[in-house]
Amino acid sequence: MCRSIKTLRPPFETDATEADMRAAALQYVRKVSGFRQPAAHNAEAFERAVADITEATVRLLGALEVRGAQSA
Structure with missing residues (x-):
């Protein structure tokens, strides 16, 4: 797997940016395709x-409900 x-989801990461999500998507695509570039x-x-994959990640993290998470 992509170690x-x-x-990116709370409580592990509370301020995940779209750049963070794109970086994760890039690592995934690199792993699956076998191409760094x-x-x-x-x-x-x-x-x-x-x-x-970045868009799917944004949607996923926006839809997840983390039980016990504190609202700001």
Whole structure:
């Protein structure tokens, strides 16, 4: 698994930014594709996957209800 991806949901990370979510998505796509940096002919698909996974992560973290979490 992607050991460098950190948990972004509260209470582990209370201030996860979209940049944090994009970094996690990038690590995931790198792991799944096997490319650290894709060749030019794969760059569009690679970046689209990173954007899609970032959006899914934003939606996921926005929808999660963490029991026992303190509201600010």
